[in-house]
Amino acid sequence: MNAPQKQPFDRRTFLRRAAGAAITVPALSSILAACEKPGQLPPGVKLLPLAREDAPITLPYVGEPIPTDTPIEAGATLQVYNWDAYMYKKVLRAFEDQYGVKIEWTTFNNMEEGISKMSSGQIQADVFFPTVDYLNRLVEAQLLQPLNHDLIPNLDANVWPQLQNPFYDQGWRYTVPYVIWNTGVGYRRDHIDDAEMAEKGYRILWDPQYRGKTGFYDSYRDALGMGLLVSGVTDLNTSDNAAIAKAKDELVALIDATDARITVNGAYAKLPEDEIWLHQAWSGDMVGAQYYLPKGVSTDVLGYWYPPDRHGAAANDLITIPSTSQNPRLAHEFLNFFLDNKWGYINFSQWNGYQPPFTEIKPQKLIDSKAVPASMPDAVLTKTDYDKGYFMLELEPEADQTWLDAWDEVTAGA
Numbered sequence: 584m585n586a587p588q589k590q591p592f593d594r595r596t597f598l599r600r601a602a603g604a605a606i607t608v609p610a611l612s613s614i615l616a617a618c619e620k621p622g623q624l625p626p627g628v629k630l631l632p633l634a635r636e637d638a639p640i641t642l643p644y645v646g647e648p649i650p651t652d653t654p655i656e657a658g659a660t661l662q663v664y665n666w667d668a669y670m671y672k673k674v675l676r677a678f679e680d681q682y683g684v685k686i687e688w689t690t691f692n693n694m695e696e697g698i699s700k701m702s703s704g705q706i707q708a709d710v711f712f713p714t715v716d717y718l719n720r721l722v723e724a725q726l727l728q729p730l731n732h733d734l735i736p737n738l739d740a741n742v743w744p745q746l747q748n749p750f751y752d753q754g755w756r757y758t759v760p761y762v763i764w765n766t767g768v769g770y771r772r773d774h775i776d777d778a779e780m781a782e783k784g785y786r787i788l789w790d791p792q793y794r795g796k797t798g799f800y801d802s803y804r805d806a807l808g809m810g811l812l813v814s815g816v817t818d819l820n821t822s823d824n825a826a827i828a829k830a831k832d833e834l835v836a837l838i839d840a841t842d843a844r845i846t847v848n849g850a851y852a853k854l855p856e857d858e859i860w861l862h863q864a865w866s867g868d869m870v871g872a873q874y875y876l877p878k879g880v881s882t883d884v885l886g887y888w889y890p891p892d893r894h895g896a897a898a899n900d901l902i903t904i905p906s907t908s909q910n911p912r913l914a915h916e917f918l919n920f921f922l923d924n925k926w927g928y929i930n931f932s933q934w935n936g937y938q939p940p941f942t943e944i945k946p947q948k949l950i951d952s953k954a955v956p957a958s959m960p961d962a963v964l965t966k967t968d969y970d971k972g973y974f975m976l977e978l979e980p981e982a983d984q985t986w987l988d989a990w991d992e993v994t995a996g997a
Contacts, residue, residue, distance in 0.1 A: 671934035769864030871936030897972025
């Protein structure tokens with residue numbers, strides 16, 4: 584299969600880094616204040632209970648789902664609001680052709696920007712791609728509409744059972760899953776032996792022999808989350824000041840030991856270019872890295888490590904329909920389309936590298952089809968991987984501020 588030429592697609596380039604981005608819309612105070620001023624909420628404002636894997640939540644209905652007999656909006660222009668380059672244009676065109684409509688694609692760089700533009704009315708989206716840790720605030724701010732399950736049959740037909748009734752949105756009232764991923768270490772197999780990688784795990788990033796050749800994500804939750812794991816803390820949503828401080832100290836030590844870079848594209852671009860040999864990596868970034876290899880370089884040079892006990896960071900992204908959608912029935916068709924086995928697989932295997940959670944997708948099939956290089960079997964997720972993974976979820980504002988303060992100390996010394 585000849586891979587298309589891509590632009591950098593980094594799913595979460597600014598996902599968490601821009602937590603201090605200014606949001607000045609005065610309405611919807613709870614969500615906007617939580618984004619504008621991490622660690623603070625206005626008097627009297629109380630967010631919905633935080634979702635945890637051992638404490639599932641059912642989000643309250645805000646409005647009612649559209650009736651099943653709502654006609655599809657003929658000749659409409661569907662407004663899709665998403666991360667940059669996170670869907671394959673070939674698949675988008677297939678949707679346009681099938682329904683005789685147009686798709687207008689608008690992008691955001693971070694959740695704060697996306698939420699601000701929707702809440703101010705600057706963007707009237709029909710489809711929106713949030714992350715799990717912002718879902719509560721979106722519902723509380725009445726920015727999402729409930730879904731009509733009858734209009735999205737592919738969820739029940741094709742998607743893993745645990746994502747048909749996820750702990751963060753029991754009964755999938757507002758969301759369907761888009762893609763899944765885990766977080767490990769990407770490496771160059773022509774410089775790093777597989778056995779050494781397996782022996783050292785995360786700690787290989789701290790090895791002084793690789794000075795100048797290591798990196799980790801410019802993302803405070805992901806980077807500090809790795810710091811927590813190497814220090815023996817598995818709660819990636821901790822509010823424990825001592826644990827967060829220890830994670831910060833680990834990252835500072837990493838920078839001191841190897842002059843590690845803090846990057847947004849180190850895994851999917853700098854590593855295949857042989858500029859970096861080791862980098863904290865999302866599985867999807869490493870699958871996509873094959874498209875950035877210089878001509879003639881085999882995918883065998885790419886390696887990806889994830890803990891062999893399958894206890895590491897893992898999660899999924901979401902697709903939702905905003906409450907302001909002008910084409911809600913067509914939006915339901917769009918969600919169902921991307922949960923179709925054919926189109927979801929093409930979007931993954933020919934473009935973004937992030938795996939859809941489809942029961943039809945067998946791990947070995949992804950490697951046999953060369954959708955995932957044979958040198959990176961850990962980049963394929965199974966249901967067990969997902970169940971054993973540690974989610975990064977919404978934090979209480981005060982805890983979030985503690986994380987941000989720790990991150991400022993890390994980046995100050997970089």
